Amino acid sequence: MNPLELTRARPGPAFTITLDGREVEALPGQTVAAALWAAGVTSWRTTRGEGRPRGVFCGIGVCFDCLVTVNDRPNQRACLVALRPGDTVRTQEGTGHDG
Amino acid sequence: MADAGRETSQRPHLAVIGAGPAGLTAALTAARHGVRVTLVDAAPEAGGQFYRQPARELGARHPEALHHQWRTWERLREGLRGQEQAGSLRHLPEHHVWLVERRTDGFSVHALLGPEQERPAEVRADAVLLATGGYEKVLPFPGWTLPGVVTAGGAQAMLKGTLAVPGHTAVVAGTGPLLLPVATGLAAAGVRVAALVESADPGGFVRRSRALSAQPAKLAEAAEYAARLLRHRVRTLVHHTVVEAHGTGRLEAVTVAALDGDGRVRPGTGRRIACDTLAVGHGMVPHTDLAQGLGCRIDGVAVHVDDEQRTDVPGVWAAGEATGIGGATLSLAEGHIAGRSAAARLTGAVPDPRDWAGAARARAALRRFFAALDDVYAPPAHWAEQVGDDTVVCRCEEVTGGAIREAVAGLGAGDLRTVKLLTRAGMGWCQGRMCESGVAGVAGCPDTPARRLLARPVPLGVLARAGETDAPHGT
Ligand SMILES: Cc1cc2nc3c(=O)[nH]c(=O)nc-3n(C[C@H](O)[C@H](O)[C@H](O)COP(=O)(O)OP(=O)(O)OC[C@H]3O[C@@H](n4cnc5c(N)ncnc54)[C@H](O)[C@@H]3O)c2cc1C
Ligand code: FES
Numbered sequence: 001m002n003p004l005e006l007t008r009a010r011p012g013p014a015f016t017i018t019l020d021g022r023e024v025e026a027l028p029g030q031t032v033a034a035a036l037w038a039a040g041v042t043s044w045r046t047t048r049g050e051g052r053p054r055g056v057f058c059g060i061g062v063c064f065d066c067l068v069t070v071n072d073r074p075n076q077r078a079c080l081v082a083l084r085p086g087d088t089v090r091t092q093e094g095t096g097h098d099g
Numbered sequence: 100m101a102d103a104g105r106e107t108s109q110r111p112h113l114a115v116i117g118a119g120p121a122g123l124t125a126a127l128t129a130a131r132h133g134v135r136v137t138l139v140d141a142a143p144e145a146g147g148q149f150y151r152q153p154a155r156e157l158g159a160r161h162p163e164a165l166h167h168q169w170r171t172w173e174r175l176r177e178g179l180r181g182q183e184q185a186g187s188l189r190h191l192p193e194h195h196v197w198l199v200e201r202r203t204d205g206f207s208v209h210a211l212l213g214p215e216q217e218r219p220a221e222v223r224a225d226a227v228l229l230a231t232g233g234y235e236k237v238l239p240f241p242g243w244t245l246p247g248v249v250t251a252g253g254a255q256a257m258l259k260g261t262l263a264v265p266g267h268t269a270v271v272a273g274t275g276p277l278l279l280p281v282a283t284g285l286a287a288a289g290v291r292v293a294a295l296v297e298s299a300d301p302g303g304f305v306r307r308s309r310a311l312s313a314q315p316a317k318l319a320e321a322a323e324y325a326a327r328l329l330r331h332r333v334r335t336l337v338h339h340t341v342v343e344a345h346g347t348g349r350l351e352a353v354t355v356a357a358l359d360g361d362g363r364v365r366p367g368t369g370r371r372i373a374c375d376t377l378a379v380g381h382g383m384v385p386h387t388d389l390a391q392g393l394g395c396r397i398d399g400v401a402v403h404v405d406d407e408q409r410t411d412v413p414g415v416w417a418a419g420e421a422t423g424i425g426g427a428t429l430s431l432a433e434g435h436i437a438g439r440s441a442a443a444r445l446t447g448a449v450p451d452p453r454d455w456a457g458a459a460r461a462r463a464a465l466r467r468f469f470a471a472l473d474d475v476y477a478p479p480a481h482w483a484e485q486v487g488d489d490t491v492v493c494r495c496e497e498v499t500g501g502a503i504r505e506a507v508a509g510l511g512a513g514d515l516r517t518v519k520l521l522t523r524a525g526m527g528w529c530q531g532r533m534c535e536s537g538v539a540g541v542a543g544c545p546d547t548p549a550r551r552l553l554a555r556p557v558p559l560g561v562l563a564r565a566g567e568t569d570a571p572h573g574t
Contacts, residue, residue: 003262003288007159029156034261042265042349042375043246049497053348055246056265057494057533059253060148061141062234064528065494073215079257080214082143082154 119147121419122230128438247350251380266375362480408437495527
C-alpha cells in the first residue's frame with residue numbers, strides 16, 4: 001500500500017511542473033520536496049563549498065538543506081513551498097546566485 | 100487594516116504562538132475563559148508536529164490511518180472552529196514569527212507570511228504564550244549528509260503532511276520513543292523497513308521500571324507499537340548504532356554495529372544493510388529562540404516555567420515541548436494550565452490551581468516518566484569517536500570533525516562560541532540548529548543553546564521597515 005491509498009486520498013488532477021527542463025508530475029497540495037520524492041528524485045542542490053548533493057533532511061523548514069530555485073527565485077525551502085501548475089524548478093548550485 | 104490588538108473590544112488579548120497540541124489547548128482554554136486569542140503558526144493548518152494533516156488539496160478521506168489519538172485531535176479541531184465562529188479566537192496560519200518584542204503597552208509579534216516569507220505582518224497583544232515545540236536532534240556520523248538520510252521526524256512530517264515517502268527500503272535508527280511511530284508509519288505506508296536500530300540498552304528500562312510502570316497508558320502504547328513492528332516484520336536491533344552511511348550521490352546502505360556496556364562500538368560487530376532511506380534521530384531539542392529574544396530564563400536547553408507555566412518575564416507564558424521534551428499528552432496538560440493561568444491573570448482574577456488539578460497531576464506524572472525515559476534514551480556515550488576528521492559536522496558550512504578538533508587542540512578554543520568563531524560551524528543558514536549538539540560533542544564542550552536574535556532569517560528590507568513606524572503592517 002502507498003500513503004495515498006492508505007489514507008484514501010482523492011487528490012485533484014495531477015499537473016506538470018519542470019525540474020531542470022524535464023517534465024515531472026505533481027499533485028495539488030504537494031510541496032516541491034514531496035513531488036520530487038514521488039518522482040524518485042532525492043537531491044536537488046549542491047553545496048557551496050564542496051559541491052555535494054543535498055535534498056530533504058529535517059522536513060520541517062529548520063535545516064535549509066533542501067534549498068532549490070523555484071520560478072527563478074533561489075533559496076526556497078522545497079519542504080515548505082507548495083507547487084502550482086507550470087512551476088519551473090531548477091537544481092540549485094551553491095548560493096543559487098551564480099548561474 | 101485593523102490590528103488584532105487594537106479592536107474596540109475590551110477583552111484582553113493573548114497571542115499564542117504555535118498551534119500544536121500545547122498551543123491549541125492553551126488558545127482554546129483561554130478563549131473559553133474570557134480572553135480574545137490570536138493563534139499564530141507557521142504551518143498552513145493547525146495541529147503542530149503530532150497532529151500534522153495532509154494538505155487539504157490531497158483529499159485524504161482517512162488521514163487517521165497515519166495517526167493515533169485521533170479523537171483528541173477531532174475535539175481540538177471542533178473547539179477551534181467553535182471559538183473562531185464565536186469570534187473569540189483568530190487563527191493566523193502561514194505566519195512565521197521571527198521576533199516577539201516587548202513594548203510599554205504589551206507585546207508585538209512580528210511575522211513573515213507564506214512559505215516564501217517575505218511579506219511582514221504584526222500582531223499586538225497584552226500577553227503572549229509561546230508553544231513553539233521542538234525539532235529533532237541528529238548527531239553526526241560518516242555519510243549523514245547523503246541524500247536519502249533524513250531525520251526520523253522529518254520522514255514522519257513528510258508522510259503525514261504530504262503523503263510522500265522517501266524511498267523503498269528504510270532503516271530507522273538512533274534513539275528515543277519517536278523512532279517507533281516513524282518505523283510503523285513508514286511500514287504502513289508501504290516502505291520496507293529493513294531494521295529499527297535503537298542505541299538504548301533495554302536493561303535501562305528494567306532499572307527504571309517504577310517511573311515507567313506508573314504510566315500504564317504509555318506502556319500500552321509501547322506494546323501496540325511492538326505488535327505493529329512484528330506485524331510488519333520489522334527487525335529490531337537494540338543497543339546497536341549506525342556507524343556509517345554509504346553511497347555516492349545518494350544513500351545505498353548503512354553499517355550498523357553493536358555497542359558495549361560503556362556505549363562504545365564493539366569491534367567486529369559491524370553489518371551492512373542495503374537501504375535507500377535512513378530515518379535517524381537522537382531525541383528532540385526545544386525551540387527557544389522567541390523566548391530567548393524576550394529575555395526569558397532558559398534552564399539547560401528548555402524555557403524555564405513556574406507551576407502556572409509562566410516564564411520569568413511578566414506577561415509571557417510557555418507550554419509544550421518548548422519547556423522540555425515530553426510528548427503530546429504532556430503538551431496538552433501544560434497548554435491547559437497555561438491557558439487557564441493566562442486567562443485568569445489577564446482578566447484580573449487570581450488563578451486557582453484547583454481549576455487545573457487534573458492537568459497538574461498528569462503533568463507531574465508525565466514529567467517523571469519522561470525524565471526516566473531521557474536517561475534510558477541517551478545517545479551512546481562515546482558517539483563522538485565515530486566522527487572522523489573528514490566527517491562533516493556542520494552541514495551548512497561543511498565544517499569537518501578535523502577542523503573542530505584542530506580549533507580545540509591547536510588553537511585553544513575552550514567553549515562553543517570560540518569553536519564557532521574559529522571554524523564557522525553553526526554560522527550558516529540554519530544558525531547551528533542542526534549541528535549545535537554535534538559540534539559541542541566533538542569539541543568536548545557543554546551543549547548550551549546559542550542566542551539567536553531572530554527565530555527566522557529575515558529579508559533586510561523587512562528588518563529596515565520594522566520598528567520604523569507604530570502603524571501595524573499586514574494582518
Ligand atoms: C518533525 C517532527 C515530527 C514529529 N512527529 C511525531 C509523531 O508522529 N508522533 C509523536 O508522538 N510525536 C511526534 N513528534 C514529537 C512532537 O514534537 C510532540 O509530541 C508534540 O507535537 C509537541 O507538541 P507541542 O505543542 O509542544 O509542539 P509542536 O507540535 O511541535 O507545535 C509547535 C508549533 O509551533 C509552530 N512554530 C514553531 N516556531 C514558530 C515560529 N517561529 N513561528 C510560527 N510558528 C512556529 C510550529 O509550526 C508548530 O505548529 C514529532 C516532532 C517533530 C520535530
Ligand atoms: S528539509 Fe530542512 S528545511 Fe527543508
